[in-house]
Amino acid sequence: MDLLIAWLVTAIxxxxxxxxxxGVEIDNFGKALVAAIVFGILNAVIKPILVVLTIPLTILTLGLFLFVVNAIVFGLAAALVQGFRLRYGFWSAIFGSVFLSIVNSLLLNIVKSAT
Known part of the structure; x- marks a missing residue:
């Protein structure tokens, strides 16, 4: 049940x-649902590998390189899902991943406090 709620909240x-x-563009709610699934899978599979491979850069930048890792995962999701586009490329991925984290956290807190 929690996975279903997280999926719907991420799509929203x-x-x-x-x-x-x-510069983040999504055609419709169906595409957002697919993008949320792809984003979740990439976060579970690819992101840990990228985090381990970039430990030296992450330490050197005091953790700021994790924004780049998140943007890479966000950009990969956009590249894999037709109907999910980044108009300004890497910068849309950076801002999109930051705003997704913020909005997702806010919505999940609202949903969890309502249940």
Missing amino acids: SLLIIAQLPI
Whole structure:
């Protein structure tokens, strides 16, 4: 049940950030659902590998390189899902991943406090 809620909240979060002027574009709710699944799978599989491979850069930048790792995962999801685009490339991925984290956290807190 928690996985289903997280999936729906992530899809809604993606639709919300698509309304911001940061260059993230999603065609419809169906595409947002697919993008949320792909994003979740990439976060579970690819992100840990990238984090381990970039430990020296992460330490050197005091953790700021994790923003780049998150943007890479966000960009990969956009590349894999038709109907999910990043108009300004890497910068849209950076801002999209940051705003997705913020909006997703806020919505998950609202949903968890309502249950």
